[in-house]
Amino acid sequence: MKVFVTGGSGHVGESVLRLISEAGHESRALSRDPELVKAHLTTIPGVYPVRGDITNISIDLLAALMAKSQAVVHLVGIIIEKGTPGFDAVHVEGARRMVEAAKQAGLKRFIHMSALGTRENAVARYHQTKFAAEQIVRESGLDWTIFRPSIIYGEKDEFLNTFAGIARIAPALPIIGPGKGKLQPIWVEDVARCFAKALELPETIGQIYETGGDQAYSVEEIMRLLVASMGKRRMFLHLPVSIARLQARLFNLLPGKPPFTEDQITMLGEDNVCDPGPLKSTFGVSLRPMEDYMRERFGKTPAISAKTAPTA
Template sequence: MILLTGATGFIGGHVLKALSEKNLQIRCLSRKSINSGNPNISYVTGDVLDYESLVKATKGVDTVYYFIHMMGKQKEQEKFEVLDRIAITNMVRACKANSVKRIIHLTGMSNPQEKLSHHLASRKEVEEIIRNSGINYTIFRASVILGKGGAAFETLDTAVRKLPVIPVFNWQKTKVQPIYIGDVIRYLAECLDKSETINRSFDIGCSEILTYRELMQQYAKELGLKRVFIQIPGSWHRVSAYMLGRLAPVNPDVIYWLIESLRNTMVCEPNDLKRIFGFEPVSFKESIRKISEQVSE
């Protein structure tokens, strides 16, 4: 039995679909009762901030997919960091109480030589709690995930499509290694059967390393859009979040924390994922082509 958290979210929804195709028994954690209509998919009512509900949810479970991350209001970073800590601590305790064998987790990349944003620092803490829990784990770290419905991609898409003149701030030269959503889900779903991934953490990304400015420029080029980029000193987090929040289908507070994280480098450390999984993530250009095909269907 698999317990899937965040099943109605961007990552969780894709993972649910991938796992359901494997004919596995999947239990989804939800705040309200849902009837899936699929005999292999059930829903259990619970909340990661309620320990007792997690004990109930993890009963009879072998593997937990943990895709929970809090993102509060712009002036409440301490609050969501505390909630993140409580949530994962509750889950780890519940997993131990029911002898869950493994936790699979997706988080953000981080550079140990940099001071992390509030968003990435909280994600790093969650990762460390899982790694030090004594429970087997597999952890994947990504930077920009390219796919419709993802907050980072929707913000990028909105900026490039709707702003003929795009301001770039002090994060323009930060380097990242984006990855297509399909490849992320493939790693998450296939690692279930890969014993080589147990008790290991992996950075995942395509082969290209781009600055955020190059990311936007190449995306505009793939869309056939001519855009002018203007450099402006400073970070302008709040102004950017407010402006993009009015244009993008993303909560302005989420955009704020994502923009704050733009200062942090997200480049993959070498790993042996190709040997283990037998594939490499598609290129940035191919990612955009795939997304465009999905939108036109």
Template sequence: MSISLDGKKIVIFGGSGFIGKYLISKFSQFSCTIKIVSRNTKKFKNVKFLGNLGQVEIGKLNNFSEKNISEIINGSDIVINLIGILYENKLQKFDFVHSQLPGIIARSSKNQGVGNLIHLSALGVESNLESNYAKSKFQGEKNLKFEYPDATIIRPSVVFGKEDNFVNLFSTISNFSPFLPIIGDPKIIFKNKFFPILNFSEGTLFQPIYVGDLAEFILKTVNLKSKTFNLAGPNILTFKEIIKIILKYKKIKRLLIPVPFFAANLLAFFMEKFPQPPLTKDQVLLLKKDNVSKKGYFNLSKYVRNPKSLEVIIPTYIT
């Protein structure tokens, strides 16, 4: 599929983060200008030189008001929203970041005559409404579509890559812990009428997508309007299988301890006290639902040639 972004002005909210850096690298192949909008000025130095000289502009925004957002996107052709948080703190709440902000960006984009608006959500948010993360993400999609009906929504499964928050978390834990948790309730299997067996080997299912493939997909679909894409990688894996892949390429052995959801909730209660909690009670709720999509891989492979699996990419950044 032929894509031309020459002469376009692109604004990326949250562009200084993990996914944003890969997206900038893709867009910088064209003669376009890319403006990165973020609160975190420390991350700007990591993205400013990803493009050609002067191609990447910086838009620091401390107050995400409609007035400020409208000024930032004035004259732009494409607006992409990548902003998201995994947990709440005193400064950032799901309701504003995931629910209100997409609507504000959408309304500002509509009023400023932006040609294309792309919003990054998450796979399964419409069916996991017990979780505040998922509920806020789904409400954000609704607010976005209400203000800008032609917006395109992209819902990826767990995203992995060199600086991800998933694989790297368990890789780091394995550096100092003799065991790793396998979170999930067991399935009860009756091999006969009287002796049930607890099977912890199944657990939550994931269909991880490589960040480079996600960036390529956004590039290839950037000119489409009014679409909602579920996205997923080539392989469906259990939580346990993902942990085993990490350990395989680190060339270490660790004891894998089954942690039922009630115990995970107890762990999360204490971990939530950390400034950057590795696990929250809300994330435990997310883990109760499989994060897979039958159509997700079809959508990805339609626009991305040979999507990469976890086992292919992990050896390039896990040590």
């Protein structure tokens, strides 16, 4: 099968392209900078980069690029708007263009990346615009499948890698607010396996899969596990939410990509959890425990649990 993939140069996209390739399919990978795809993906056979920005590419051109494919995997998304066309343009208008182009090209199968926490009355703009994009996909008449992951970790994630970088050099790790909101982290390879398998499972058409690991953790529990896996002892500095919001506003005024945004602070204030049962039974996957990944990626460590990991 030939698959048209967006977001293939990203953290999740690289794994998705590799697993699609391992399943014997070819991919056309859309990127604003195809050199990025080429640079990162030379080791993956059957990937052909094509240039395009989903916020301004014409639907005719997008349809022409999709023409020889049998399925679309639409992964594009942003978490920080600054310096990009913004959530509405990338998530909502981007989904609309992708759907229109797929229809024009005569494609039926459309596998769409959304996010856990996405819902009609979501508070965060990221979730609101991901929900609006879902609605476009659900009303498209295409053979869609939607995945809604909680936080995704892996070799190139920004979450664990950023905090591991801080833990290597600083005596304390910053946590916004009480850090008690629960997340259900899932390994990038597990997410990618489900995307690749969805191409071959017609029973996934018209379904939404909440996509999380087997266990929920608070941010503070994740930080404790991380530093323990590195064989370090660190303190945790809880930054009051009001101060963090002020900082986020300031970062937004300064040049460059902000380390965090107000929208992210809003999302951290909510639990982001799900039942991974339907995902596991449908796709026949067992999910990698995060502790196992952390031990292999960051260090040294013995069997630990979030409750027993040292504090300082």
